Amino acid sequence: MNAVVEKINSEDWIEICALDDLIINDGVCALVGDDQVAIFRTGRGDEVYAISNFDPIGKASVLSRGIVGDLNGRPVVASPLYKQHFDLETGACLEDESETVKTYETRITKSGMIEVKNS
Amino acid sequence: MSKQRIVIIGNGMVGHRFIEFLVGSEKSDDFEVITFCEEPRYAYDRVHLSAFFSGSTAEDLSLVEDGFYEQHGVTVHLNDKAISIDRDNNTVKSAQGLEVSYDKLILATGSYPFVPPVPGKDRKGCFVYRTIEDLEGMTAAGAKGKVGAVVGGGLLGLEAAKALKDMGLETHVIEFAPRLMAVQVDEGGGAILRNKIEEIGVRVHTSKNTVNITDGNSTINRMEFEDGESLETDLIVFSAGIRPRDELARDCGLDVGSRGGIEINNQCQTSDPDIYAIGECALWNNQIFGLVAPGYSMAQVAVDHLQGKQESFTGADMSTKLKLMGVDVASFGDALGITTGCRNYTYIDEPTGIYKKLVVSHDGEHLLGGILIGEADAYGNLLQMMLNDMELPEHPDVLILPDRDGSAVGLGVDALPDSAVICSCNNVTKGDLNAAVQAGCTTVGALKSETNAGTGCGGCVALMTQVMNAEMENMGMEVNTDLCEHFPYTRQDLYNLIRVEEIKSFEELIEKHGTGRGCDICKPTVGSILASCWNDYVLEKPHAGLQDTNDRYLGNMQKDGTYSVIPRIAGGEITPEKLTILGNIGSKYGLYTKITGGQRIDFFGARLDQLPDIWEELIDAGFESGHAYAKSLRTVKSCVGSTWCRYGVDDSVGLAIELENRYKGLRAPHKIKFAVSGCTRECAEAQSKDIGVIATENGWNLYVCGNGGMKPRHADLFASDLDKETLIKYIDRVLMFYVRTGDRLQRTSTWMENMEGGLEYLQQVVIDDKLGLCDQLEEEMSHIVDTYQCEWKTTIEDPEKVKRFRHFINSDKEDNNVVFVQERDQIRPATEEEKIEFRKVG
Ligand code: SRM
Ligand SMILES: Cc1cc2nc3c(=O)[nH]c(=O)nc-3n(C[C@H](O)[C@H](O)[C@H](O)COP(=O)(O)OP(=O)(O)OC[C@H]3O[C@@H](n4cnc5c(N)ncnc54)[C@H](O)[C@@H]3O)c2cc1C
Ligand code: SF4
Ligand code: FES
Numbered sequence: 001m002n003a004v005v006e007k008i009n010s011e012d013w014i015e016i017c018a019l020d021d022l023i024i025n026d027g028v029c030a031l032v033g034d035d036q037v038a039i040f041r042t043g044r045g046d047e048v049y050a051i052s053n054f055d056p057i058g059k060a061s062v063l064s065r066g067i068v069g070d071l072n073g074r075p076v077v078a079s080p081l082y083k084q085h086f087d088l089e090t091g092a093c094l095e096d097e098s099e100t101v102k103t104y105e106t107r108i109t110k111s112g113m114i115e116v117k118n119s
Numbered sequence: 120m121s122k123q124r125i126v127i128i129g130n131g132m133v134g135h136r137f138i139e140f141l142v143g144s145e146k147s148d149d150f151e152v153i154t155f156c157e158e159p160r161y162a163y164d165r166v167h168l169s170a171f172f173s174g175s176t177a178e179d180l181s182l183v184e185d186g187f188y189e190q191h192g193v194t195v196h197l198n199d200k201a202i203s204i205d206r207d208n209n210t211v212k213s214a215q216g217l218e219v220s221y222d223k224l225i226l227a228t229g230s231y232p233f234v235p236p237v238p239g240k241d242r243k244g245c246f247v248y249r250t251i252e253d254l255e256g257m258t259a260a261g262a263k264g265k266v267g268a269v270v271g272g273g274l275l276g277l278e279a280a281k282a283l284k285d286m287g288l289e290t291h292v293i294e295f296a297p298r299l300m301a302v303q304v305d306e307g308g309g310a311i312l313r314n315k316i317e318e319i320g321v322r323v324h325t326s327k328n329t330v331n332i333t334d335g336n337s338t339i340n341r342m343e344f345e346d347g348e349s350l351e352t353d354l355i356v357f358s359a360g361i362r363p364r365d366e367l368a369r370d371c372g373l374d375v376g377s378r379g380g381i382e383i384n385n386q387c388q389t390s391d392p393d394i395y396a397i398g399e400c401a402l403w404n405n406q407i408f409g410l411v412a413p414g415y416s417m418a419q420v421a422v423d424h425l426q427g428k429q430e431s432f433t434g435a436d437m438s439t440k441l442k443l444m445g446v447d448v449a450s451f452g453d454a455l456g457i458t459t460g461c462r463n464y465t466y467i468d469e470p471t472g473i474y475k476k477l478v479v480s481h482d483g484e485h486l487l488g489g490i491l492i493g494e495a496d497a498y499g500n501l502l503q504m505m506l507n508d509m510e511l512p513e514h515p516d517v518l519i520l521p522d523r524d525g526s527a528v529g530l531g532v533d534a535l536p537d538s539a540v541i542c543s544c545n546n547v548t549k550g551d552l553n554a555a556v557q558a559g560c561t562t563v564g565a566l567k568s569e570t571n572a573g574t575g576c577g578g579c580v581a582l583m584t585q586v587m588n589a590e591m592e593n594m595g596m597e598v599n600t601d602l603c604e605h606f607p608y609t610r611q612d613l614y615n616l617i618r619v620e621e622i623k624s625f626e627e628l629i630e631k632h633g634t635g636r637g638c639d640i641c642k643p644t645v646g647s648i649l650a651s652c653w654n655d656y657v658l659e660k661p662h663a664g665l666q667d668t669n670d671r672y673l674g675n676m677q678k679d680g681t682y683s684v685i686p687r688i689a690g691g692e693i694t695p696e697k698l699t700i701l702g703n704i705g706s707k708y709g710l711y712t713k714i715t716g717g718q719r720i721d722f723f724g725a726r727l728d729q730l731p732d733i734w735e736e737l738i739d740a741g742f743e744s745g746h747a748y749a750k751s752l753r754t755v756k757s758c759v760g761s762t763w764c765r766y767g768v769d770d771s772v773g774l775a776i777e778l779e780n781r782y783k784g785l786r787a788p789h790k791i792k793f794a795v796s797g798c799t800r801e802c803a804e805a806q807s808k809d810i811g812v813i814a815t816e817n818g819w820n821l822y823v824c825g826n827g828g829m830k831p832r833h834a835d836l837f838a839s840d841l842d843k844e845t846l847i848k849y850i851d852r853v854l855m856f857y858v859r860t861g862d863r864l865q866r867t868s869t870w871m872e873n874m875e876g877g878l879e880y881l882q883q884v885v886i887d888d889k890l891g892l893c894d895q896l897e898e899e900m901s902h903i904v905d906t907y908q909c910e911w912k913t914t915i916e917d918p919e920k921v922k923r924f925r926h927f928i929n930s931d932k933e934d935n936n937v938v939f940v941q942e943r944d945q946i947r948p949a950t951e952e953e954k955i956e957f958r959k960v961g
Binding site: 016017021023024025026028029030031036039042043054058059060061062065066067068069070071072073075076078080081083085 | 727
């Protein structure tokens with residue numbers, strides 16, 4: 001989950017785009033260092049999640065293009081390829097315990113920019 | 120011990136069932152089975168013979184699974200008629216010269232249609248209605264003729280009349296008695312029935328005795344009647360009753376009845392204990408049974424007896440339901456009220472055309488029979504009430520009075536004993552059904568394949584469903600039809616809510632009627648319904664996140680995350696100039712190119728960021744979205760048709776293009792495919808499509824609910840010889856009704872398979888406007904047609920929208936995970952191993 005903080009000048013946090021650049025409940029892909037990261041703005045628009053964009057089952061960089069929602073109260077994205085669900089908070093795949101995708105911390109700065117922690 | 124040799128004469132419905140019972144029995148190894156089959160093919164479903172006219176093939180009708188006889192060592196002499204029986208030496212001789220000895224002989228020779236001895240009865244154009252060959256002959260003659268007449272207004276005659284009507288002929292029924300279905304229906308019912316039959320466009324002539332058939336003036340034949348009138352007609356189909364085929368039995372001296380039929384005892388033995396007779400050729404207790412269910416019971420009794428068991432045939436229920444489109448007629452028990460002291464209840468609604476009658480015992484306690492015309496929903500329940508001798512309610516008329524305040528007093532299926540026969544065609548009881556439900560059959564389909572119930576005449580399916588649901592309830596099972604955890608509704612419910620409450624967004628819907636945030640099941644479903652209802656641009660902000668990736672990016676995602684590009688090529692018609700443009704675009708972007716199964720061209724390997732550029736070029740050149748990504752109209756395939764083809768009778772390409780342009784963009788529960796053929800050779804394969812159209816001499820035939828794909832289904836003939844305006848009106852209605860009532864991801868074929876009442880019901884809704892919906896359906900469709908937009912055009916015109924096609928929101932780099940290699944001079948996605956190689960090198 002994200003927190004609203006002052007923008008601190010740390011190398012770890014990478015500014016991606018304005019929160020308003022994201023459509024609610026729609027995803028985008030961002031380049032964070034060398035990583036492809038899928039970023040989603042969900043709920044009423046006040047929650048931002050970031051996970052790896054690579055679908056380990058379909059083996060393609062597509063998760064940002066999946067549909068987000070919730071299953072049993074967990075926020076999830078469904079892979080657009082074969083529809084497995086990944087937990088946006090933990091990266092766990094709901095259908096296949098052996099698969100997890102990397103998650104990234106996010107925050108929204110006072111000026112309304114989304115930042116992702118490069119870890 | 121050597122095997123007992125069983126020889127069966129006649130491989131019809133009952134003869135085949137006998138073999139099935141025998142080879143499936145415990146002692147099957149004790150028998151050697153040989154059968155003579157006069158027809159050129161194995162047993163087929165004569166009950167559904169008329170389906171031959173709506174596209175079923177001989178193969179579809181076959182009752183014998185591939186390899187069944189071989190597997191069980193049954194010898195079948197096809198195309199060989201038994202011509203004599205030698206009872207002294209226990210042998211049978213055949214027309215092809217075989218002589219076969221038997222230990223036991225089974226006669227299952229069925230019956231033949233009775234043709235009254237009218238002069239001219241053997242003229243050209245005269246037919247009977249019994250075998251596939253008869254129907255083939257009728258089809259050929261019907262294609263050339265204009266008028267057809269059926270002699271006989273009984274169950275079969277009406278079925279034959281409907282078939283002639285469907286062939287596009289002006290159709291007449293000639294009945295000797297003063298009313299139709301005189302055996303099953305009384306005078307009052309006959310009048311209502313007549314109206315119903317005339318409503319489907321068949322002309323009825325009662326109290327008419329045909330005395331001569333001769334040359335017609337404008338047609339092949341002229342029928343002359345006793346009253347001096349006459350009728351010009353090409354085809355004449357005799358359906359004036361059946362007579363048992365007992366000639367072999369007569370010739371070898373077996374006892375036969377005074378009006379025909381091979382006499383049998385309760386074990387189905389004839390006067391020679393080594394010879395049995397079963398099915399329509401048999402006479403039991405001075406009765407012939409012209410239905411298939413009693414024949415099946417006889418087959419079972421005979422098989423049991425051969426194995427030393429003493430089961431008895433004890434007669435059978437002769438209740439009948441007419442299987443005719445648009446006309447509900449059922450008659451059961453003592454329908455005409457001939458039991459002494461019986462009393463009647465009648466309900467007549469002339470304006471709507473409903474006639475119902477109950478015949479009850481003199482003390483008013485038990486149901487003896489009844490007639491239902493115009494509305495026969497209660498048939499299953501009433502029949503059970505009678506067969507199980509159940510006690511009637513205090514005022515039996517409540518069973519037939521209309522249920523205006525919803526307080527219907529039906530009989531709950533719970534009240535039926537386990538022994539109640541629910542499916543009489545296949546002798547399946549309520550107990551059998553319940554056992555199957557307990558063993559896990561919780562859909563009608565599963566129950567059908569497990570128990571065979573409902574696979575005969577189909578008259579029991581409604582009751583069977585009630586039994587299933589009741590048992591599931593008793594078991595504490597819930598029939599959960601919720602779309603997903605976010606909405607306790609079916610797709611149809613949501614559709615109605617959205618329409619009625621004019622809901623315009625997913626947020627509004629889930630707020631009012633759902634819980635949570637939605638998921639990849641409900642979001643695309645709702646997105647599709649919103650589009651079906653209001654036809655907004657699908658990538659409008661509130662809708663964008665609802666769309667499956669294919670709709671979201673207006674292309675089909677491929678395995679490597681790239682997309683396909685399919686521009687619309689309506690009807691498959693394309694100019695060489697446009698073809699060249701496509702070629703140039705394909706090579707400019709290095710796209711893999713192929714011709715699709717839908718008569719158009721597909722480019723593969725377009726990266727997300729390339730899509731807007733490619734589409735901009737396509738749109739500039741006059742192309743538009745092909746909606747290959749959407750659950751909506753895909754293609755309308757065509758054959759070249761009358762413009763070029765020497766057999767074509769109408770412009771199939773022209774119509775295909777017109778239809779494709781009319782329905783493009785319509786969002787539906789699943790994709791929709793059409794095809795239009797220019798003549799019956801059917802080069803466009805229209806009968807495998809959701810909507811198929813075939814040109815005829817007199818207009819267009821419309822077929823619906825076909826499917827290729829995983830579970831192919833032949834489309835049903837919906838209506839014949841339509842002019843274009845009516846054709847389009849019907850298609851509008853069928854499609855909009857599907858959009859309204861289809862389940863999520865249900866193609867029209869499964870929609871039809873699951874529709875209560877099936878084709879007939881759909882015809883009532885669309886042609887007869889049974890639900891009073893037609894105007895609305897057409898209006899809804901015209902809204903969709905009027906508000907069509909090419910989604911790609913709208914997208915590329917808006918820079919904000921185009922921005923969303925970048926791979927990275929914060930960089931112009933490309934997806935480095937997309938890697939191609941060359942194959943047959945084009946690209947293809949690299950395999951995982953190849954990608955590793957590639958990275959090492961790169
Ligand atoms: C491209 C094409 C194959 C080809 O190279 O020829 C194709 C490709 C796909 N078909 Fe198809 N089908 C294509 C013609 C057909 C046909 C032939 C036809 O339309 O005459 C059929 C059988 C006819 C039918 O649908 O009744 C067909 C029956 C299916 C089915 C099975 C549907 C069913 O009801 O059983 C699926 C799976 C589904 O929809 O759930 C499917 C699904 C697909 C999908 C969408 C699978 C997927 O999710 O990736 C494929 C992606 C399309 C793409 O990337 O553009 N495709 N598919 C054809 C595109 C036609 C077009 O111009 O739009
Ligand atoms: C259009 C139509 C609709 C019908 N609808 C219904 C319905 O809705 N419900 C219902 O219950 N019933 C219906 N019936 C009746 C049902 O089809 C028959 O009751 C059933 O087919 C009887 O089976 P069977 O085996 O006795 O006779 P058949 O099915 O007629 O089989 C007899 C076979 O024996 C062959 N045969 C005769 N003599 C010889 C010989 N000497 N050597 C070799 N072979 C011989 C015949 O060629 C035939 O193939 C319908 C019939 C028709 C024609
Ligand atoms: S279906 Fe008929 S009209 Fe069309 S191409 Fe084939 S033969 Fe010609
Ligand atoms: S009663 Fe005919 S199929 Fe069941």
